[in-house]
Amino acid sequence: MIPMKILAVDHPLVAHKLTVLRDVNTDSPTFRRLAEELVMLLAYEATRDVRVAETTVRTPLADAPGVQLAGPKPLVVPILRAGLGMLDGMTRLLPTAEVGFLGMVRDEGTLLAETYATRLPEDLSGRQCYVLDPMLATGGTLAAAVKLLLGRGATDVTAVCLLAAPEGLKHLEEAFAGTQVPLRVVTAAIDSHLNEKGFIVPGLGDAGDRLYGVV
């Protein structure tokens, strides 16, 4: 049994970008740009255990030991729609990664997640997976996504979120308490609580709507 690791990244640039994202007056173009920048900072921490292989590089002066990203290729999985706003930031830091897609939407009445699209390799044996979803609220969406990846054989799973609620983190810890696979959540902050509509407080509102408009 491996306990889930939770990391709230403590860095002034992370806090600064998150503050602007939270601001109700931040417009969509600025929100999109900052979300991408923030993900790059979170990705730096989220990929701390990414597999590398030793190599040698020739400098202008001599050979030097180095490392390169190793196979099997990591898989990045944005959860549509809002997770798409995190994809470019993540793949910039992880250029060898392949990308799978999960379309999920939360029923705003029941707060249960429904999966409407799955485009992932059938076999994820030996693969390190990075799930992108800006908001970890009740945790229902992320729990369903992680379950699907583990069911296909993922070797370890890291969720990268902009914000997490304590209720959602607890949900994930309980859902995967018996797992033998390393699970990690990396987030810019853990907020206070969920409101009666399942929104993170103080949060930043509806991440998908702020990135792409109200549907």
Ligand SMILES: O=P(O)(O)OC[C@H]1O[C@H](OP(=O)(O)OP(=O)(O)O)[C@H](O)[C@@H]1O
């Ligand atoms: O932790 P949970 O309670 O499951 O809620 C979080 C989910 O809700 C939001 O997506 P939404 O359903 O609004 O879809 P969208 O990305 O299309 O806006 C968010 O992007 C997460 O995927």
Ligand SMILES: O=c1cc[nH]c(=O)[nH]1
């Ligand atoms: O606070 C929340 C909760 C769920 N989905 C969001 O986009 N924001």
Ligand SMILES: [Mg+2]
């Ligand atoms: Mg939404």
